[in-house]
Amino acid sequence: MNFRLLTLSTVICTGFGFAFADDALLSGTPFGSQSVDYSTGLPTTSVNTPAEAFDGDLSTCFASYDRSRTYVGLDLGEPHVITRVGWSPRNDYYGPGRVVLGVFQGANSPDFMDAVPLYIITEAGVIGTMHHANVDCSRGFRYVRYVGPADARCNIAELEFYGHPGAGDDSHLYQFTNIPTVVINTKDAQEPFDKETNIDSNIIILNDNTVDIEAIATTRERGNASRQFPKKPWRIKFDKKQNVLGSPAKAKKWCLINNYGDKTLMRNAIAFEVSRRMQMPYTPFLRMVDVVMNGEYKGTYQLTDQVELNDGRIEGKEMSDKDIEGDALTGAYHLEIDGYADQETSWFMSRRGIPVTIKSPDEDEILPVQHDYIEKAFNSMESSAFGGFFTNEKRGYRNYVDTYTWQRHMLIEEIVANPDQLWSIHLVKPRGDEHIAVASVWDFDIALDNDIRHVDSGHYPGYLWTVSTSAGTVRDLYYRFFIDDPSGVEEVKALWTNAREEYGITPESIQEYIDSVADNIRESQRLNFMRWPILDRMVHNNWQALGSWEAEVNYVRDFIEARINTLDKVIGYDPSSVSAITVATGGKVCVVNGSIVTEGFAQGTRYSVYDLSGKTVAEGECGEVSAKLAPGLYIVKAGNTNIKISVK
Ligand code: CA
Numbered sequence: 133m134n135f136r137l138l139t140l141s142t143v144i145c146t147g148f149g150f151a152f153a154d155d156a157l158l159s160g161t162p163f164g165s166q167s168v169d170y171s172t173g174l175p176t177t178s179v180n181t182p183a184e185a186f187d188g189d190l191s192t193c194f195a196s197y198d199r200s201r202t203y204v205g206l207d208l209g210e211p212h213v214i215t216r217v218g219w220s221p222r223n224d225y226y227g228p229g230r231v232v233l234g235v236f237q238g239a240n241s242p243d244f245m246d247a248v249p250l251y252i253i254t255e256a257g258v259i260g261t262m263h264h265a266n267v268d269c270s271r272g273f274r275y276v277r278y279v280g281p282a283d284a285r286c287n288i289a290e291l292e293f294y295g296h297p298g299a300g301d302d303s304h305l306y307q308f309t310n311i312p313t314v315v316i317n318t319k320d321a322q323e324p325f326d327k328e329t330n331i332d333s334n335i336i337i338l339n340d341n342t343v344d345i346e347a348i349a350t351t352r353e354r355g356n357a358s359r360q361f362p363k364k365p366w367r368i369k370f371d372k373k374q375n376v377l378g379s380p381a382k383a384k385k386w387c388l389i390n391n392y393g394d395k396t397l398m399r400n401a402i403a404f405e406v407s408r409r410m411q412m413p414y415t416p417f418l419r420m421v422d423v424v425m426n427g428e429y430k431g432t433y434q435l436t437d438q439v440e441l442n443d444g445r446i447e448g449k450e451m452s453d454k455d456i457e458g459d460a461l462t463g464a465y466h467l468e469i470d471g472y473a474d475q476e477t478s479w480f481m482s483r484r485g486i487p488v489t490i491k492s493p494d495e496d497e498i499l500p501v502q503h504d505y506i507e508k509a510f511n512s513m514e515s516s517a518f519g520g521f522f523t524n525e526k527r528g529y530r531n532y533v534d535t536y537t538w539q540r541h542m543l544i545e546e547i548v549a550n551p552d553q554l555w556s557i558h559l560v561k562p563r564g565d566e567h568i569a570v571a572s573v574w575d576f577d578i579a580l581d582n583d584i585r586h587v588d589s590g591h592y593p594g595y596l597w598t599v600s601t602s603a604g605t606v607r608d609l610y611y612r613f614f615i616d617d618p619s620g621v622e623e624v625k626a627l628w629t630n631a632r633e634e635y636g637i638t639p640e641s642i643q644e645y646i647d648s649v650a651d652n653i654r655e656s657q658r659l660n661f662m663r664w665p666i667l668d669r670m671v672h673n674n675w676q677a678l679g680s681w682e683a684e685v686n687y688v689r690d691f692i693e694a695r696i697n698t699l700d701k702v703i704g705y706d707p708s709s710v711s712a713i714t715v716a717t718g719g720k721v722c723v724v725n726g727s728i729v730t731e732g733f734a735q736g737t738r739y740s741v742y743d744l745s746g747k748t749v750a751e752g753e754c755g756e757v758s759a760k761l762a763p764g765l766y767i768v769k770a771g772n773t774n775i776k777i778s779v780k
Pocket of ligand 1: 190192290
């Protein structure tokens with residue numbers, strides 16, 4: 133837009149916001165999906181036609197024959213920058229609700245493979261009235277249309293597009309909410325329908341109102357249990373490797389996780405954050421996004437790494453058919469201990485009954501010599517743990533097991549109380565190294581007390597893995613590592629101490645993270661639960677339905693605190709004896725057995741302890757031990773520093 137237009141518009145807009153000089157009502161050739169004749173219920177070309185959405189008559193309407201992904205629009209003849217849209221719902225009882233989540237789109241290809249959204253309607257309409265919304269999109273389009281919401285006929289009494297001729301530019305594109313919008317347009321608007329058929333797609337990812345990626349890809353369904361829900365999870369594969377939304381990995385394959393049974397929409401995000409804090413070598417990249425497919429709004433999704441060997445993902449080079457002997461044969465292999473292994477093509481059952489899927493080398497590329505090698509390597513690892521049952525011999529497992537990642541993985545899964553933790557474990561066997569490591573966390577939709585089989589798992593007075601589901605006999609392996617081996621037990625305890633004191637595994641800090649995710653997706657979740665109104669009923673493994681997204685998030689906030697406190701007891705860690713809060717001025721204020729202890733302040737520095745109403749409850753000199761405090765939250769002022777402490 134040049135300066136002259138900008139100035140002119142500013143002047144004319146004053147007070148009205150829509151009397152744009154270059155905001156003319158546009159005309160063109162109407163087009164749309166097959167119409168329906170309501171009197172017969174049959175397809176027609178004579179009534180409820182696309183032209184009736186542009187005839188200026190609020191009593192006539194366009195009505196589609198099919199019930200999803202149906203649309204009506206205009207061919208403007210040449211590109212136009214759209215500044216405003218108008219609509220009026222079908223003029224009867226059904227009309228007002230039938231515009232909610234309707235999406236306006238613009239495209240320059242008549243098949244809409246390059247379409248981007250212009251606006252989404254989020255309120256019911258009023259019949260007999262035109263509604264208008266400004267459009268914030270600088271790209272010009274020849275074709276514009278309105279796509280009706282899913283599972284209903286596209287009904288609209290009247291549509292208006294305003295704007296001015298021009299190709300425009302990409303300086304500012306529309307997003308549904310503050311989080312990125314992922315636009316998927318598939319060939320012939322065919323939705324992915326299984327895990328085998330890759331549908332040709334164009335994918336456009338919008339972030340900060342600009343194009344992050346616009347690329348050719350394929351889309352298919354992914355997942356196991358999660359694929360049974362009406363909100364589907366997808367795997368997308370770009371034709372070339374891409375960095376996505378600032379991801380560390382440049383890769384072709386990405387996942388769009390639906391988080392349908394997880395009404396907080398953030399259980400994976402929380403667990404991945406715990407994994408990062410626990411310093412796993414790799415944690416999958418994750419961004420929350422809105423998804424629109426062929427003009428149909430699909431909900432809040434989690435765009436995340438495909439867990440695979442790749443730079444920026446699981447470390448290790450994918451093997452080829454040349455890697456058949458010597459060092460080359462030893463890795464890298466990507467494995468998964470997998471309760472669903474028997475549904476896979478490339479898998480084995482270990483000697484002691486653990487089902488293992490071989491993820492890499494790929495099932496249609498792996499050579500028998502590679503399969504044999506990794507199966508033997510896994511069995512060696514397994515027997516090193518089991519062998520010499522009642523002797524110290526079992527500690528031989530340290531030659532085959534990467535305890536750094538196995539111990540961290542166990543604690544991560546316990547912190548978020550994941551009942552699936554022994555159902556699926558991603559492993560990597562690196563090249564030239566006998567140690568099999570845990571490669572990545574994944575899949576926490578039933579964690580954080582979202583599984584009817586393990587209600588109140590936060591207070592389960594032990595490790596949840598001892599009672600949760602298990603892929604074959606992997607639980608026996610865990611007993612060897614974390615119960616039977618005294619050094620293993622000690623190492624886990626030391627790791628837990630580090631986690632609590634150094635890695636940010638505290639209720640307060642994780643709750644802060646939860647709050648930040650909640651702020652980020654607050655707008656998006658509103659749309660999501662309009663599309664999927666399930667907040668008042670139980671889906672998947674839910675044992676409760678709290679009625680609102682906020683209540684679900686609050687439940688998880690409280691749960692994480694309960695679980696960390698329980699694990700303190702399980703592992704034998706006393707937070708009151710050692711918990712310390714370091715303050716900026718070089719001193720430390722601790723709570724020791726309910727009393728305030730200060731360290732590192734200059735001799736003679738006074739401290740005061742206030743309750744949250746501001747009342748002084750204790751005073752003293754740094755270095756002295758204070759009187760006991762009742763459990764609660766307090767503010768300690770020491771020197772020039774104020775800090776909040778919690779006495780348990
Ligand atoms: Ca009309």
